[in-house]
Amino acid sequence: MTPDNTTDSSAGRLLLAGLGWNTPGLAALIGLCPLLAVSTSFAAGLALGLASLAVLCSSNMLISALAPWITPRFRLPAFLLLIGALVTAVDLLFEARWFDLYGQVGLFVPLIVTNCLILARGESFAAHHGVWSAFLDGLGYGLGFTALLAGLGALREALAPGLLVAALPAGAFFLLAALVALRQLVVRRRGSA
Amino acid sequence: MNSGSREEPLIRHRAAGPRNLAALAVVLLLAVILIGGSWQSTRQRIADNAARQIVAQISLVLPGTLYDNEPNKDTVLKDTGGGQPLPIYRARRNGSPVAAVLTVSAPDGYVGPIRLLVGIAADGRVLGVLITAHQETPGIGAAIATEPPTWLTGFTGRSLTDPPAARWNLRTDGGDFDAIAGATVSSRATVAGVSTAVHYFATHRDEIFSTPSSPAATR
Numbered sequence: 039m040t041p042d043n044t045t046d047s048s049a050g051r052l053l054l055a056g057l058g059w060n061t062p063g064l065a066a067l068i069g070l071c072p073l074l075a076v077s078t079s080f081a082a083g084l085a086l087g088l089a090s091l092a093v094l095c096s097s098n099m100l101i102s103a104l105a106p107w108i109t110p111r112f113r114l115p116a117f118l119l120l121i122g123a124l125v126t127a128v129d130l131l132f133e134a135r136w137f138d139l140y141g142q143v144g145l146f147v148p149l150i151v152t153n154c155l156i157l158a159r160g161e162s163f164a165a166h167h168g169v170w171s172a173f174l175d176g177l178g179y180g181l182g183f184t185a186l187l188a189g190l191g192a193l194r195e196a197l198a199p200g201l202l203v204a205a206l207p208a209g210a211f212f213l214l215a216a217l218v219a220l221r222q223l224v225v226r227r228r229g230s231a
Numbered sequence: 232m233n234s235g236s237r238e239e240p241l242i243r244h245r246a247a248g249p250r251n252l253a254a255l256a257v258v259l260l261l262a263v264i265l266i267g268g269s270w271q272s273t274r275q276r277i278a279d280n281a282a283r284q285i286v287a288q289i290s291l292v293l294p295g296t297l298y299d300n301e302p303n304k305d306t307v308l309k310d311t312g313g314g315q316p317l318p319i320y321r322a323r324r325n326g327s328p329v330a331a332v333l334t335v336s337a338p339d340g341y342v343g344p345i346r347l348l349v350g351i352a353a354d355g356r357v358l359g360v361l362i363t364a365h366q367e368t369p370g371i372g373a374a375i376a377t378e379p380p381t382w383l384t385g386f387t388g389r390s391l392t393d394p395p396a397a398r399w400n401l402r403t404d405g406g407d408f409d410a411i412a413g414a415t416v417s418s419r420a421t422v423a424g425v426s427t428a429v430h431y432f433a434t435h436r437d438e439i440f441s442t443p444s445s446p447a448a449t450r
Contacts, residue, residue: 078369100261104254104257104258107250107253107254107257108254108258109251109254111251112251112255115255116254116255116258119258119259119262120258120261120262122262123261123262123263123265123266124265126265126266126269126270127265127266127268127269130269130270130273130274130277131269131273133273133277133280134273134276134277134280135276137277137280137284198369198370202370202371205369205370206368206369206370
């Protein structure tokens with residue numbers, strides 16, 4: 039059931055699906071755990087965002103390539119196993135290459151497994167599309183998530199010296215709420231999501 | 232009971248055909264290759280990173296001119312009172328002991344334990360204090376670990392008898408050390424941690440330097 043049936047949708051459209059105002063972090067509040075815990079600085083947010091991006095792209099591609107052989111019955115354990123293995127690999131590479139940054143956000147890298155965005159993209163998109171489309175989809179959603187994490191981090195980092203609450207987890211909730219409100223405003227202005 | 236007339240069972244055992252099993256085996260194999268390969272290719276570098284970090288931390292609590300050995304490789308594990316054995320790095324010059332760096336875990340931080348490195352000269356005076364891990368509140372208790380570590384330099388030169396044991400406390404508790412404004416609990420835990428290190432060193436000095444280096448602690 040899998041040959042690439044999305045040749046009609048351009049690469050740009052695939053990429054943009056997960057970017058912009060419809061990025062699931064803002065639109066559906068998905069992946070909140072790392073979002074709130076790690077986004078204390080721009081660098082930390084960017085690092086965890088890029089780690090998630092790497093996992094999302096590679097899991098999408100692997101799932102897309104393997105989907106024809108995986109029956110619905112055990113697709114969940116198979117996908118989770120793949121995602122778990124990829125997260126472990128990214129975790130190890132991260133610790134080896136960016137040791138200092140890993141000290142700050144390392145605790146949250148294994149938690150990428152639990153980011154339902156990754157399984158959701160694998161299940162709902164990658165399993166029914168070609169490898170290239172799956173890659174673009176992962177790239178788009180990954181970039182959207184990275185932008186949100188890094189943006190929230192930059193905002194909290196900038197506000198923290200004068201506004202103590204911005205450095206605390208509660209501050210992440212407030213700022214995220216402000217971003218969600220801003221998104222609603224923009225989306226309503228346009229007339230549709 | 233004709234199996235054809237029954238309702239569809241929740242689990243169909245026949246679904247586990249050879250094709251499915253082969254696919255599952257491929258997925259498993261892929262996962263094993265991914266994890267094993269990345270572990271194999273990164274473990275040396277991760278170990279080097281950790282070693283480099285310890286060397287850098289030791290150099291922050293010991294003046295480099297003091298010793299000529301590699302303290303990160305001259306290590307023993309001792310329980311300094313926190314219930315778990317933590318590394319002590321020994322600094323020597325021409326083979327004779329000149330200082331040690333004790334790892335202590337101060338249990339009563341505001342959020343959790345505060346991990347400290349305390350460099351102590353052979354005569355029992357504190358050479359330097361570094362906070363290596365803590366979870367204190369950002370902007371409040373975390374001030375104990377801010378750069379530059381101005382507050383922590385207040386411990387330099389102190390020893391078991393300076394100030395006397397009863398005054399190894401915050402000023403608010405009748406001792407000699409200032410608390411950081413707004414961070415009394417974190418400051419108190421840090422003073423207690425340094426005090427533990429100084430006390431342990433004074434009472435176990437010979438044991439610390441004479442125990443053979445343990446490879447398990449050197450990693």
